Amino acid sequence: MPEAAPAPAPAPQATPAPAPPKPAPVEVKPTAPTRYVVQKGDTLWDISKRFLYNPWSWPEIWYANPQIKNPHWIYPGDVLTLYYVNGKPRVSVTGGPRVTGTSTIVLKPGVQYEKLPNAEQPIPIQTIRPFLIHPRVVPVEQMLKAPHIVGSSEDRILFGNGDHVYVRGLPDKPKSSVYSLYRPGAVLRSPKTGKIIAHQVTYLGDIRITHNGSIATGVLENVTGAVHPGDRLLPYAKKDLNYTFMPQAPKVRVDGQVISLFNAISMVGQYQVIVLDVGSQQGVRKGDVVAIEQHGRVIRDDNASPGESPMVKLPNSRSGVAMVFRAFDQISYALVMSSTRPIEIGDVVANP
Incomplete structure (x- = not known):
């Protein structure tokens, strides 16, 4: 009798993508104002830091007013009010020219402005503009x-x-x-x-x-x-670029590294541009805020217990946070928003 054909090998199972991290709970600062009037020159990062410990959590508390024009944007003169619904914080526009109907001169809306009135603005558009154009x-x-x-x-x-x-x-x-x-x-x-x-x-x-x-x-x-x-x-680069950015937490688990620095040889700090090895193919979007971490050092533990390795790798330590302002397929540009120590090539990029 002819031998029976061998059973086909089972198809390999696809490795599931890692689940995105659970968003951190929104933490409102105890010093957060219950009412704030938006000033000319304010940026969304600046406003968010008045209310929240983590500015990238702003989308979680922003409540757009559907009855006003451009409810997702913030204009000078808007009165922002902090209140709570079922114990959850919300901020919305409750006053100002757009609510009262009085005339106003509309300035460039959004997160950033081409002309910065002073050096204290937290998102210097002149720093990233060359990277947006060329x-x-x-x-x-x-x-x-x-x-x-x-x-x-x-x-x-x-x-x-x-x-x-x-x-x-x-x-x-x-x-x-x-x-x-x-x-x-x-x-x-x-x-x-x-x-x-x-x-x-x-x-x-x-x-x-x-x-x-x-x-x-x-x-x-x-x-x-x-x-x-x-x-x-x-x-050819278009000159009418969109300079507005919504800082937000990534929707995916970010696992990358810093692979290049600009205008620096070995390290950068606040308001300098870095290149990450993650992009839109990994789910990274314009406006995503990421944490930058230094690799933990390996040290010797002279007090290790019997059976324990004397060599210990310390946890990664945070160096700062950066906001993605341009995402390609496999890379992205990010602006360092804050740093506590120099950021170098090879530093870890992770969820904030």
């Missing part, structure tokens, strides 16, 4: 697929403003006729896998495409340095 780190997939310059009509290797150059890799019908030029630099690797996940890039200028095709033609504009073959084209 990226300094680009995901590796985007850089590898980006069109590139192959040469010019004059057989030169360096190009400048007004030069006509040839571009390879543009789609047959590009969505835009203007692109920005970048030069790939150092690579950033995932601390977990060692794979390259991003390129540091340098902004060089812009290019206007004049003729499409498999080899397109373009004219260089606003060039800040010499352009040469191999420089990459990325989408």
Whole structure:
């Protein structure tokens, strides 16, 4: 008799994603005002710190007034009132021009303002604006697929403003006729896998495409340095960017590291920009606040009991908190909001 075919092996079970952490209970400061009038120059982070120990918990207590225009935004002149419903704190707009109906001059709403009236503002927009307009780190997939310059009509290797150059890799019908030029630099690797996940890039200028095709033609504009073959084209940055941010706790469990620093060699502090190895693929969103922690040291315990290891790893210690202001697929930019010690490459990124 023929032998029976062996039973198929059971399909491997997918490893379930770690459950998101339970949000910490909202803690209202005992010094929180029951009534606060929003001032010109206030930011949401600033206002949240008046009421809460953790500013990223603001969405948990904010109660939008549906009867007023733009109920999710806060304007100068709004009267914010703290009250409790079934023992839970809430803050809503209970007075001010929008409630009384008197005329007002509407200032830029939201969390941040392009012009800061003084140096005490907790979210300096001038610090992050360059990173919103021109990226300094680009995901590796985007850089590898980006069109590139192959040469010019004059057989030169360096190009400048007004030069006509040839571009390879543009789609047959590009969505835009203007692109920005970048030069790939150092690579950033995932601390977990060692794979390259991003390129540091340098902004060089812009290019206007004049003729499409498999080899397109373009004219260089606003060039800040010499352009040469191999420089990459990325989408042109829009100038009308949204500078509003809602600080919030992440909805997912964050498990990442700091992989790059800006404007620093080895460490950064408050109001400086860092790059994280987690992004939108891991559920990280614009406005998410994360904790930055230093790895716990390994020390020797000379008083260990029999059977215990004399070497002990101390718990991680918090260095500060940062807010994500731009999220890509596998990386994100974050602004250090507060720090108690220098933040370095390799520090742990976790839920606050």
